[in-house]
Amino acid sequence: MISTDVIVLGAGMVGTSAALHCQAKGKRVTLVDRRGVGEETSYGNAGIVERDGLVPVGFPREIGALIRYGLNLSTAAHYHLSALPKILPWLWQLRAATDAAGIIRFAAAVETLNRHSIPEHRILAKAAGAEAFFRETGWVRLYRSHKGLAEAATLHDLADQYGIEYRHLTLAELKEMEPDLNPVGVGAVLWPETQSVSWPEGVTKAYADLFVGQGGTVARGDARSLRRGAEGWVVSTEAGEVSGTHVVVALGPWSNDLLDRFDLKFPLAAKRGYHMHFAPKGEATLRRPIVDIEKGYxxxxxxxxxxxxxxxELAERDAPPTPVQLERLKPVARALFPLGAEVDAEPWLGKRPALPDGLPIIGPAPGVPDMWLDFGHAHLGFTHGPISGRLIAEAISGEKPSIDLTPFRAERFGRR
Ligand SMILES: Cc1cc2nc3c(=O)[nH]c(=O)nc-3n(C[C@H](O)[C@H](O)[C@H](O)COP(=O)(O)OP(=O)(O)OC[C@H]3O[C@@H](n4cnc5c(N)ncnc54)[C@H](O)[C@@H]3O)c2cc1C
Incomplete structure (x- = not known):
């Protein structure tokens, strides 16, 4: 039996960061995953460390959008009809949680995490020798219509309120910044504070290497083997049984698979998304991430x-891939930037772990002593990993967390 203070279940960006921060508090930590480090959702995301993620991805309220989504005509969203009965209650909760008041609540809570996300990443990146992956170029939201740009007013008002920098660009100004882009539409907005990385999986693995280099253990095992033993929590791994006083559940979209057994279940959906790499044509270069807002990629x-x-893509979490959006988007993206040959044999499919209010759960598990929850980071999990890891480590160590955890409490969803 390997005896530790903290077992962290799930070695994505969230679990790996929690392991590092618990270790920094002087705890002996074992990080457990059934795969390698950073090989699921933290592998294939867009690598944005977002300062300006202040508006939740909500339920479409406008009739035209509803029809487009309903008929599966949108490139921004896609759904499996067969999954609708299961997903509808979650969509209903999403609708309620992302009304005008919900957006304000989301922004107030998420901003407390966003504010610390870049500095927290940079601290870990420096210690892990991963700074070269980070770029300080900002990112750009591109708008195809005046309506789209007008809808961004909520984001801009919130950015003004929280003092986040942004700059409107004409298409000519964008072209000057990105000469190989062929921007279309009515304008763009540059968010200079946001950073991005050139290899999300590499960053997660570098953080895990730092953890191991400092004496931490990474073990392969199935989190669902977790049980209470005489010495606290026990989980089975390929290296043998590991015991720990505390356990952190950072299993991303798989968190309910374990929590179910402890009479805890949360409205956690897998918002699926795909990626594909392309070689740039000729000498074409892209310096920063560009979001084509209305096309949704x-x-x-x-x-x-x-x-x-x-x-x-709204579907059963484990349903086979249906990369319809990717196929529809290829010509759209090729018109925006000279994309050459496809680099990947198959599209990658990832699953954003999403709660209806768009906020993660960070804190103690209700009614389960010494169990801590850190999941549901949805569109911002790569961004929030390091700061949420710090918060969990502070809470486990009995310190006052440096950010108020009230908006992230599990109890907001009640017990089963
Ligand atoms: C297309 C796409 C683009 C995105 N872009 C961004 C972005 O630009 N910026 C951003 O901040 N976020 C982005 N996200 C979201 C972000 O990727 C996720 O929020 C984040 O990766 C979640 O991290 P995690 O550690 O919670 O989950 P994961 O990385 O999925 O880690 C969970 C781990 O649990 C393990 N696990 C599961 N079940 C078991 C079990 N039974 N036993 C043992 N281990 C188990 C898995 O193997 C996995 O390693 C994007 C997501 C997608 C899909």
């Missing part, structure tokens, strides 16, 4: 090529 330069990431 993003292109960003990665070590492997230009990564195109899609918006949301």
């Amino acid at each position: 993003l292109i960003t330069p990665m070590l492997k090529g230009i990564r195109l990431t899609t918006g949301i």
Whole structure:
């Protein structure tokens, strides 16, 4: 039996960061995953460390959008009809949680995390020798219509309120910044404070290497083997049984698979998304991520090529991939930027772990002593990993968390 203070279940960006921060508090920590570090959702995201994520991805309220989504005509979202009965209650909760008041609540809570996300990443990146992956170029939201730009007023008002910098660009100004882009539409907005990385998986693995280099253990095992033993929590791994006083559940979209057994279940949906890499044509270069807002996709330069990431697919978490949006978006993206050959044999499919109010759960598990929850980071999990890891480590150590955890309490969803 390997005896530790803290077992962290799930080695994505969230669990790996929690492991590092618990270790920094002097705890002996084992990080457990059934796969390698950072090989699920933290592998294929867009690598944005977002300062300006202040508006939740909500339920479409306008009739035209509802029809487009309903008929599965949108490139921004896609759904499996067969999954609707299961997903509808979650969509209903999403609708209620992302009304005008919900957006204000979301912004107030998420801003407390966003504010610390870049500095927290940079601290870990420096210690892990991963700084070269980070870029300080900001990112750009591109608007195709005046209506789209007008709808961004909520984001801009919130950015003004929280003192986040942004700059309106004409298409000519954008072209000057990104000479190989062929921007279409009515304008763009540059968010200079946001940073991005050129290899999300590499950053997660570098943080895990730092953890191991400092004496931490990474073990392969199934989190669902967790049980209470005489010495606290026990989980089975390929290296043998590991015991710990505390356990942190950072299993992303799989968190309910374990929590179910402890009479805890949360309205956690998997908002699926795809990516594909393309070689740039000729000498074409892209310097920063560009989000084509109304078409609902993003292109960003990665070590492997230009990564195109899609918006949301609502489906059963484990249903086979249906990369319809990606196929529809290829010609749209090619018109925006000269994309050459596809680099990947197959599109990558990832699953954003999403609660209806768009906020994560960070804190103690209700009614389960010494169990801590850190999941549900949805569209911002790569961004929030390091700061949420710090908060969990502070809470486990009996310190007052440096950010008020009230908006992130599990109890907001009640017990089962
Ligand atoms: C297309 C796309 C683009 C995105 N872009 C961004 C972005 O630009 N910026 C951003 O901040 N976020 C982005 N996200 C969201 C972000 O990727 C996620 O929020 C984040 O990766 C979640 O991290 P996690 O550690 O919670 O989950 P994961 O990375 O999924 O980690 C969970 C881990 O749990 C393990 N696990 C599951 N079940 C078990 C089990 N039974 N036993 C043991 N281990 C288990 C898995 O193997 C996995 O390693 C994007 C997501 C997608 C899909």
